[in-house]
Amino acid sequence: MSDAVIFAVIFVGFFVLRLVAATIVFFFILPDGDRCPNCDAVTLRVRSKGWKVIMPWFRTSWCYExxxxxxxxxxPLSPSPTVEPRRQDTKKT
Ligand SMILES: [Zn+2]
Structure with a gap:
């Protein structure tokens, strides 16, 4: 095997290894759940066909705040806020 082939194999190997390491690190940097990383508000899930095909294990989100x-x-998702209906007072004073 020539030196050029050995160099190419090692160079490509390190490149692929760097891609795998960066993917793993960025996967664990991303926050889990549905909270916005900027303002900690609850985000809305947005359908994105492209991201769904490429990375189906992620949640595409949009923060409306x-x-x-x-x-x-x-x-884990944040519990949805429950709005209690207004209780009408039956007392008549
Ligand atoms: Zn936000």
Whole structure:
């Protein structure tokens, strides 16, 4: 095997290894759940066909408080706010 082939194999190997390491690191940097990383508000899930095909294990999200949009890891979702109906007073004074 010539030196050029050995160099190419090692160079490409390090490049692929760097891609794998960066993917793993960025996967764990992404927050899980449905909270915005900027303002900690609850984000809305946005359907994105492209991201769904490329990375189906992420949640495409949009924050309506600050306008952030991006990917979040799947995780526990915030409980939806429950609005209690107004109780009408039956007392007549
Ligand atoms: Zn936000």
């Amino acid at each position: 600050c306008g952030w949009h991006g990917l979040l890891r799947r995780g």
